[in-house]
Amino acid sequence: MGKSCDIKKMFAPFAPETHKAMDRYTSFRVGGPADILVLPQTMEQVIALAKTAQKAGVPVTILGGGTNVLISDKGVRGLVMVLTRLRQGIEQTAPHMNTGGDSSDQICLTALAGERLGNICRHAADSGLAGLAWAAGIPGTIGGAVMMNAGAFGSDMSQIVMEIEVLDLTTLETTVLPGNRLPFSYRKLALENSIVLKVRLGLAKADPGTVRDxxxxxxxxxxxxxxxxxxxxxxxxxxxxxxKPAGFLIEQAGIKNARCNGAMVSDLHANFIVNHGNACASDILNLAVQIRKSVYEKFGITLKEEVKTIGD
Known part of the structure; x- marks a missing residue:
């Protein structure tokens, strides 16, 4: 009890919430409580929180828009930082020489990790900047999109990231990493134990009407x-x-519209599990097991999760 009180005192300057249910911070609308929840607004606050967590000996979990995660019903131990308030607008500049930009038709968009990807997409469309229209309608933050290497319509973040600034949670040092050296793969950036703080994208000048269309x-x-x-x-x-795509395989396996309590396979797109009512994380996980089993029995293919499960 004494140790718990000491840890709470250490985080007191950051106005933390304790034992806060995480359902409102994920697009699934499920999730148990976080021991300590903080929504930092600046990079300096993120760094200070990471230092405090290291000193207190508590684990750190990072969430962006919560759009590609499932938080367990038992919640998350330690400190949870939700970065949706880590934003200060979108900066539009010419490319820096050290990012490899050498085209007069290229423009950089820079934003902190908590900026909504949708806001950046619309800014690019309204400014006649090509290269990001594929992300139209993808929810979440730019930081989360980079960490997941979000993609659609044959494109993904790896093709447009010029550089990112990250905080190493072990050394507590910040580093600027060029995009062409980042270990991107399908729906993943292999950057372990690090927090994306800032992102710079490289887009191309184009006809505004064409980009908007x-x-x-x-x-x-x-x-x-x-x-x-x-x-x-x-x-x-x-x-x-x-x-074939996972959605096709799931539909052909005959389990479109399958349910587990409040969780359901979408009748519009079979690779979406939706919280159709009062689902909990265990309902979603149990339905995912049913989906994997059905697809394996039908096709001999083991589907791998794109959604990341967090918590106990």
Missing amino acids: EFYRNLKTKQSTQPVSQASAGCYFKNPPGF
Whole structure:
């Protein structure tokens, strides 16, 4: 009890909430309590929180928009930082020489990790900047999009990230990393034990009307083919390499509309599990097991989760 009180005192300057349910911080709308929850607004606060956590000996969990995660019903131990308030607008500049930019037609967009990806997409579309229209309708933050290497319509973040600034949670040092040296892979950036603080994207000048048309065309496609108005975490499974997309396999396995209490396979896109009512994390996990089993029995393919499960 004494140690717990001491830890709470250490985080007191950051106005933490304790034992806070995490359902409001994820797009699935499920999740048990975080021991300590803080929503930092500046990079300096993130760094100070990381230093305090290291001194207190508590683990650190980072959330962006909570759009590609499932938090367990038992919650998350230690410190949870939700970075949705870590933003200060979108800066538009010419590329720096050290990022490899050498084209007069190239423009950099810079934002802190908590800036909404949708805001950056619309800024690019309104400014006639090509290279990001594929992300129309993808929820979450730019930091989360980089960490997940978000993608759609044949493109992904790895193609446009010029550099990122990160905090190493072990050394507590910040570093600027060039995009062409980042270990991106399908729906992943292998950057362990680090927090993305700032992102710089490289986009190309283009005809504003053409960029806007592509943006709204992609947005309309996403809205008509995915359950964007329902509580979900986006595509639950990765598309298996060399096979049909996961959604096709799930549908052909005959379990579209399958349910586990309040969790349901979407009738619009079979690779979406939606919180159709009062689902809990265990309902979603149990339904995911059923989906994997059905696809394996039908096709001999083991689906791998794209959604990251966090917590006990």
